[in-house]
Amino acid sequence: MSFIKAGVIGHPIHHSKSPLIHNHWIAQYGLSGEYKAIDIAPEELKAGVQKLIEEGYAGFNVTIPHKQEIFKLCEQVDDVAKAIGAVNTVVVKGGKLYGTNTDAFGFIENVHQSAFGVDFVHKPAVVLGAGGAARAIVYALMEAGAQQIIIVNRTADKAKDIAEMNTDIIRVDAWEVREKILRDAGLLVNTTSLGMTGKDALEIDLALLPKDAVVSDIVYAPLMTDLLKQAKSRGNQIVTGIGMLLHQARPAFEKWFGVLPDVTEGLERKVLS
Secondary structure (H helix, E strand, O other): OOOEEEEEEEOOOOOOOHHHHHHHHHHHOOOOEEEEEEEOOHHHHHHHHHHHHHOOOOEEEEOOOOOOHHHHHOOEEOHHHHHHOOOOEEEEEOOEEEEEOOHHHHHHHHHHHHOOOOOOOOOOEEEEOOOHHHHHHHHHHHHOOOOOEEEEEOOHHHHHHHHOOOOOOEEEEEHHHOOHHHOOOOEEEEOOOOOOOOOOOOOOOOOOOOOOOEEEEOOOOOOOOHHHHHHHHOOOEEEOOHHHHHHHHHHHHHHHHOOOOOOOHHHHHHHHO
């Protein structure tokens, strides 16, 4: 088997957990290859990507701030990435770039693997935040059969922009009513950075949330956010954020290395340590 090169591009990139994840799988499956973190400044994107093509890279992940700009350099972008409005995974074929997005896959796989009997098809799914992650998660929920999605964000315009994906299913409510709309929810997802280490707290009272609802937080530093602690203490099933990070890496790895890897507790511990 020939040596396969892959990596992740961003700026800054030193904090990325992706090399740890992908190199773990390369070793686990006895593959010949490597995965590196590559810092490319925004103004160097075109030249930096061209260098990766010339160096024979099979592909790369894309993180902040390149997820939108990379569109312009791709020969083709699939429907998933177009709907989400961001590319996070690129395959290089014949010197050309082919883009997709695996965040929606990562989110929905994590929820289904971590929570038993989660119901966002018959009950509303409430999504806090309206950034890039929220768009991927709303897309994932729609693809998985959600019939009612409520987006709550501090600025309504960004939320309304996401709602345009399907106005029959998605509605926008004001941040001020975020607690009242939990009354019938089957799933609550925090996609904001609130509650993350070094960020402001997420202020929300779950008193009206049904006990059989599932609470998910895409923040993984800390792993147990205040939101998840509050949910667990009242008996709700919880889904931590680390799983989304791990599961979104799986289809990318398969595209480059030809193996769909498993997410194990050992890998999770390694990434969190």
